[in-house]
Amino acid sequence: MSVASRKHGAPGFLLVVPLLAIMALGFNLPLVMMLGKSLFNGSGITFDYFGQLFEVPAYLRVLGNTFRIALITALCCVVLGYPLAYWLRRLSAGWQFVALAAVVIPFWVSILVRTYAWIVVLGNAGIVNRTLLGLGWIDRPVAFLYNELGVVIGTINVLLPFLVLPLFAAMLKIDPQLIRAAETLGASSWKAFWRVFFPLSLPALAAGAILVFILTLGFLITPAILGGGRVPMIANMLDLLVNQQPDWELASAISTVLLGATLVLFVMYLRLTAQKDEA
Amino acid sequence: MTPTPNRARLPAPRPASAAWGRLNDAAITGISIAVLVFLCLPVLIVIPMSFSSASSLRFPPESLSLRWYAEVFGDERWMLAIRTSLVLAALSSTFALVLGSLAAYGITRGRFRGKQVLQSNFISPLIIPSVVVAVALYFALARVGLLGSFTGLLVGHTLLGVPYVLLIMTVAIRSFDIRIEQVAFTLGASWFTMFRRVLIPNLLPSITAAWIFAFVTSFDEVVVTTFIAGTHETVPKRMFNDLVLQVNPSITAIAALLIFVSVTLMALSAWLARRGRNRLQRFPAQA
Numbered sequence: 001m002s003v004a005s006r007k008h009g010a011p012g013f014l015l016v017v018p019l020l021a022i023m024a025l026g027f028n029l030p031l032v033m034m035l036g037k038s039l040f041n042g043s044g045i046t047f048d049y050f051g052q053l054f055e056v057p058a059y060l061r062v063l064g065n066t067f068r069i070a071l072i073t074a075l076c077c078v079v080l081g082y083p084l085a086y087w088l089r090r091l092s093a094g095w096q097f098v099a100l101a102a103v104v105i106p107f108w109v110s111i112l113v114r115t116y117a118w119i120v121v122l123g124n125a126g127i128v129n130r131t132l133l134g135l136g137w138i139d140r141p142v143a144f145l146y147n148e149l150g151v152v153i154g155t156i157n158v159l160l161p162f163l164v165l166p167l168f169a170a171m172l173k174i175d176p177q178l179i180r181a182a183e184t185l186g187a188s189s190w191k192a193f194w195r196v197f198f199p200l201s202l203p204a205l206a207a208g209a210i211l212v213f214i215l216t217l218g219f220l221i222t223p224a225i226l227g228g229g230r231v232p233m234i235a236n237m238l239d240l241l242v243n244q245q246p247d248w249e250l251a252s253a254i255s256t257v258l259l260g261a262t263l264v265l266f267v268m269y270l271r272l273t274a275q276k277d278e279a
Numbered sequence: 280m281t282p283t284p285n286r287a288r289l290p291a292p293r294p295a296s297a298a299w300g301r302l303n304d305a306a307i308t309g310i311s312i313a314v315l316v317f318l319c320l321p322v323l324i325v326i327p328m329s330f331s332s333a334s335s336l337r338f339p340p341e342s343l344s345l346r347w348y349a350e351v352f353g354d355e356r357w358m359l360a361i362r363t364s365l366v367l368a369a370l371s372s373t374f375a376l377v378l379g380s381l382a383a384y385g386i387t388r389g390r391f392r393g394k395q396v397l398q399s400n401f402i403s404p405l406i407i408p409s410v411v412v413a414v415a416l417y418f419a420l421a422r423v424g425l426l427g428s429f430t431g432l433l434v435g436h437t438l439l440g441v442p443y444v445l446l447i448m449t450v451a452i453r454s455f456d457i458r459i460e461q462v463a464f465t466l467g468a469s470w471f472t473m474f475r476r477v478l479i480p481n482l483l484p485s486i487t488a489a490w491i492f493a494f495v496t497s498f499d500e501v502v503v504t505t506f507i508a509g510t511h512e513t514v515p516k517r518m519f520n521d522l523v524l525q526v527n528p529s530i531t532a533i534a535a536l537l538i539f540v541s542v543t544l545m546a547l548s549a550w551l552a553r554r555g556r557n558r559l560q561r562f563p564a565q566a
Contacts, residue, residue: 011470012389016397019382019441023401026434027412030419034411037418080314087311102315106322108545110499112515112522113534117321119526120328120336127324127338160318189300218408220502225522235410235502242417242506255414259407266406 031259038252049253059237059254066233069148069223070216073155074209077163080156082205085167100168107161115225118154119145146228154222159215163208166273170204207272214265217258234258322538329535334528347532356512357533364498364513367429371436372493378437379444379493380486384478386445387452388460398445405442412439413506420507427509435503440493447492447552451485452478488548495541 038049053059088099106114121127122144129141144150174197182192220235227233232240234254241251324338329347331340351357382401386394404412416435417426425431455478463473479486501515508516518533 012385013391015381015385015389019378019401020397022378022434023438023441026416026419027404027438028400030415031407031411033419033422034415080310080317083307083310084314087307099311099315102319105542106318108495108541109322110501110515110534110537110541112499112501112518113325113537114321116518116522116526116530116534117325119522120324120338120531121320123336125335125337157318157321160314190303214406215408218410220410221519224519235408238410238414239506242414248418251414252418255411259411262406262408262411 034252035256037249038256041249049249050257052250053253053257062232062234062237063257065148065231066217069152069155069231069233070213072152073159073216074213076152076156077160077212078205078209081160081163081167081208082201085164085171088164088168089171103161103164106157107165111158111221112225114158115154115222118150118157118226122150122153145226146230148227148231150226151223151231151233154226155216155219158222159212162211162215163205166211167201167204167208171201174200203272207269210265210269210272214262214269217261325531325534325538328528329531331528331531336526336528336531347529350529351532351536354529357514357517357529360512360514360517363511364515367432367436367513368494368497371433371497372440372490374433374437375440375444375493376486376490379441379489380448382441383445383448384452387449388457398449401445402442404439409439409500409502410506413503416503417506426507427511429511431507432504432511435507436497436500439500439503440496443492443496444489447485447489448482451482451489455481484551484554488552491544491548491551495544499537499541 039045039047041048053063084103088096088103091099119126123129124141124143124145126144128144129138132138132142144153178196178200179189179192182196183189187195218235219233220239223231223233223236224239227236235258238251238254238258241247241254328336328338328340330343330345331337332342332344332346333340379401382397386398412435416431420426420428420431459477459481460473463477464470468476499515500513501519504513504516505519514533514537518530518537521527521530
């Protein structure tokens with residue numbers, strides 16, 4: 001059998017080679033070269049570029065800003081996404097389809113388009129400000145745009161489906177009998193939720209929050225458009241250092257830090273999702 | 280963690296708890312619908328806005344026209360950008376499809392070590408922030424003199440499409456009954472014939488879905504393109520550059536076109552993927 005399948009079967013590794021070659025040349029090698037650029041100067045290994053990153057206050061501020069915005073975004077996605085996923089789970093099949101479509105369709109639309117739309121919605125003469133003014137809740141238009149608030153709103157809008165969809169899938173796997181058992185044993189539905197359902201959904205929630213956090217770290221478009229240059233994040237700084245005031249070594253060091261942070265967090269994400277699958 | 284003392288309270292006052300439950304349900308429903316509106320708002324606003332006749336970005340538009348579409352289609356630069364985007368997306372998604380599908384087959388059916396590593400490597404462009412990929416590609420392409428070239432752009436877009444192809448095709452190949460392939464080999468088919476006559480016809484819905492994912496990924500790509508495209512202009516690249524400078528209503532028409540392209544193609548791919556699954560279940564031995 002093994003002889004026959006070797007003789008007749010399709011080649012295994014050979015089919016991987018073309019992609020591997022392109023991947024190695026067009027992706028892996030460039031990343032390694034970038035790593036090298038951040039660590040080597042003409043004469044040997046140096047940590048100067050990393051040092052520069054952590055010594056210059058302007059760079060540190062951008063780093064801090066980015067991590068803070070990522071944290072706020074992840075927390076907001078948790079607060080908004082958890083009830084939505086919980087609610088989705090209990091809808092009838094028809095309504096569930098409609099509601100899921102409402103989550104998935106924006107997910108398919110270009111980030112650029114969704115970011116742009118917020119200029120129309122949140123601008124001084126935008127629909128939100130005019131509604132609030134019309135209701136008499138505010139006297140002057142609220143500045144939603146070109147500040148951190150605008151960036152956070154736009155980022156949450158783009159990334160929320162990344163939390164909601166896997167969380168919803170994980171919630172479907174939780175056996176509803178467990179909740180019923182808890183209620184039969186005398187737990188109020190409130191208690192049954194917090195003591196049984198919520199802990200079971202927690203790994204998926206944490207995984208979703210980490211995913212949103214990771215993705216926010218690399219955001220370029222939303223801060224560039226909705227921050228109006230006033231809310232620079234790591235990616236915008238990279239854009240500046242590569243395209244406008246070339247400092248490739250520093251750009252490499254920053255990219256390396258961003259890459260490292262992403263990979264560490266992604267390993268955490270994998271751990272959490274693996275646990276969920278075992279349970 | 281203190282079950283025994285609570286047992287005394289077992290017959291809880293039901294009516295109060297039911298009322299509380301209803302209140303809770305109403306709150307969750309309210310929050311969820313608000314979140315859904317928040318998610319869809321950008322898409323729902325852009326489409327009617329694109330038909331506005333005014334040059335202000337007021338919503339709702341006071342009267343309707345095709346003015347901004349006419350402006351876009353009359354602008355040679357936009358038309359060139361649309362063409363570049365379409366050609367780039369068509370080529371890169373086709374490369375990604377061929378390379379990714381072959382690799383998916385090799386990884387799923389082949390017997391060799393390190394499959395997990397290869398799979399992770401091929402999927403990593405999905406996880407690594409695209410700005411990091413953009414910076415790395417920028418330096419590498421500059422080194423070999425391909426910065427700003429169409430070839431460089433093509434390589435970048437192909438690699439960004441590969442993860443989707445690999446994820447979709449791995450699932451499709453894994454769920455295809457290996458015995459059908461073995462029968463083809465036993466009947467004397469070469470692996471090339473088996474691919475052409477057995478595998479590809481049976482996996483066509485998944486193949487199309489994978490191609491569409493790669494196409495849309497390329498068609499919507501902004502970050503890597505902005506870094507490495509040089510003077511080449513794609514639709515998202517120009518839209519991004521225009522937006523950073525100033526907002527112009529013809530962008531709304533472009534945005535509506537982008538929504539139309541992505542949503543139509545993705546809906547098609549979702550439908551094909553579902554059809555592919557059903558077909559594999561219902562006719563396992565077709566062809």
